[in-house]
């Protein structure tokens with residue numbers, strides 16, 4: 628059985644080591660991705676001291692929100708436009724803003740400003756959602772009139788079968804893009820944050836400047852896999 632307290636202790640140590648390597652002296656928030664675990668295990672994570680929870684489907688998010696109070700909620704998956712209404716006023720961060728139609732719907736449905744990460748497909752892998760890196764700045768500039776959207780940062784996922792050097796290059800490219808956007812000093816897009824790194828690559832991500840890491844399997848496990 629997964630002991631979340633023990634996992635967290637190890638992860639916190641790795642995070643501290645990686646921060647020391649990073650040249651950016653950033654704060655790092657660990658998000659527990661609870662999409663593949665039960666409510667009981669999610670509560671175990673909260674008891675271990677995790678405050679930030681990540682879900683990638685509206686149903687999973689709503690089910691956990693009915694039972695848990697006081698968490699900071701991160702929506703990390705592709706969000707269908709027709710499901711925006713279900714989630715947008717109960718999350719603190721959206722990590723997957725990747726198209727204008729989604730931004731328009733958020734702007735229409737949100738009652739308050741939503742902190743969004745623009746998702747970028749740095750590696751160009753077909754299977755991944757996200758904007759091409761070359762389109763990201765134009766996209767962000769096009770959000771200027773949407774007063775319910777704040778671009779707090781950029782998000783990416785590294786390719787699945789990449790080696791360490793390829794993964795590092797992806798994260799480094801996203802860091803550079805984030806600095807380019809921040810330098811524009813757009814009032815609606817401070818773009819100081821970087822959401823990158825999962826169970827298998829979060830230390831590399833932090834070394835390259837990540838401020839939010841999204842950790843599922845290594846922290847809370849994956850109950851559907853464990854049952855096999």
Ligand SMILES: *Cc1c(COP(=O)(O)O)cnc(C)c1O
Nearest residue numbers: 660683703825826841842843844
């Ligand atoms: C599932 C998921 C994660 C966590 O993945 P692990 O490898 O289990 O840590 C992170 N980010 C996104 C977008 C995910 O869908």
